[in-house]
Amino acid sequence: MALLKTIAFLFCMNQLTQAAVTQLGQRECPSNDDYCYRSDVCAYVFTFPANDDETCPGRQDTVTAMSAVRDELNKQESSIHKIADISDGLVDSLSKAKTHLKRHDESLVKSQRYIASVSDTLDQFKDEGRAKSEALEAELTRLKLENEEQQQILANQTRKLVEQREEINSIRDSITITMPDAVCEENWHYYNNHCYNIEQDIKTFRAAEANCQGKDSHLAKVTDIEESHFLTGILGDTDWAWIGLEYKGLSQTGRWEWIDGTQATFFDWVPGEPNNFQGTRENCVHIRMEKDGQWNDWACWGEIKSICEKEAEAAIEDPVEARLSRLERNSAYNNNRLAALADDVAHLKQLITEQGELLQQQSQQLDNQQ
Structure with a gap:
């Protein structure tokens, strides 16, 4: 009888081992009072003889087989836990990657908005630059015309001054004025x-x-x-x-x-x-x-x-002396006027140069932006 139970137990453990490997975690056992659930396996329950003298053939082999099965199951459980840990790690990594991708998408949207804003600002700057360039060109043209007018005025004043000097010299060369001795006292x-x-x-x-x-x-x-x-x-x-x-x-x-x-x-x-x-x-x-x-x-x-x-x-x-005096005063006035005109022309030239440089800088900036 004991031998039969031993053989039945080994057959049961073989079947249960296969079931434990393929269906671990279901926690189900055959509906038989001869089976019980122990340490994640279904075991066949049998009773050894109460009399120690009665022999139980194959008992030691059964215990050894059960230990081997249990060790194998423990290994399988450990592997499954490791796989579960790896799976949790992969899930966590995927979650982090998803969060990072979402932030990247948000950053990309912000970058696109910034690029659009910069593009609008650049277009506005180009329009303003063109307007300023046109205004500078108009101002430069006006200054050039004004400079030409000043140059013409300067030439006319120079010509009049030369004519007046020639007239003064002609009068002085042709007329000698003699003042009466009795006009003023000595030292007056x-x-x-x-x-x-x-x-x-x-x-x-x-x-x-x-x-x-x-x-x-x-x-x-x-x-x-x-x-x-x-x-x-x-x-x-x-x-x-x-x-x-x-x-x-x-x-x-x-x-x-x-x-x-x-x-x-x-x-x-x-x-x-x-x-x-x-x-x-x-x-x-x-x-x-x-x-x-x-x-x-x-x-x-x-x-x-x-x-x-x-x-x-x-x-x-003394009409001659009076005329000479008047001509000399006019000559002095013209000299002062001539100097003032020369200063005006120099100032205009400087303005034209500065406006030209500014216009060139504006054009260079527009070229660089384009």
Whole structure:
């Protein structure tokens, strides 16, 4: 009986081993009380004899076979667990790859939007560049036309200046003017029927006027720019000299008057004058040669040189001299105008050069962008 049970058990274990290998995890056993579930296998239950003297043939072999089957099943289970771990790892990797691919797609969409924005900005910049280029070309054309006009004006002024100089030289070569000896006293200078003397002794404004009156004259009365230029021509390069102009009345309501009481209508002030420097009442006027012979207001108690003026003893009809003087003044004016025009032309040339360089840079930028 024991032998039969042993043989049946071995047959059962063989079948169960095959079932365990192919159907592991189903946890099912034959519906027979002789089978039971142990350690993930179905085993045949049998009872060994209670009497130890009774022999059980094949028992040791059965135990050994069962151990081998169990070890094999454990190995299979371990392999399956490893495969499950690898599968979980692959699932996790696939999930991460999916997330990374999604982020890549989002980044690609953003890049496409940025490229579209940059393209729109570039198109706008090109349009603005073309507009600026057209505006610069128009401005360059205008400057060139203006430069041509200035060049023509400069040429005309130069021609007129040459003609006037030739006329002056012709008059001087053909006419000799002899001035009467009795027109002005010694050391006095003649101009426009008046005589002028530079008083070298330094005096206050009042003392200078008293000194002039003692010589039958008054401090000089200057009524136009030609007379002012004449006086600067007879003064030293750094002289200060009183003329007969003073401020009469209150600071806000008074007026500038000449020494004879007439109101002044012509002035040749140094820029920024009169100014009552540092709050000082500067009510008298003098010529400052280091300021190009223009006028400055100063305190009347200051002591400097002075210019006396009186009428000439005999009036002189001198149309030639008057004409020469007028031509010389015109020549000086034309010289100044010529210099100003030359400066304007130089400035225009510089502007044209700068505009040309800017236009070239704009064109280069457009070429690079295209």
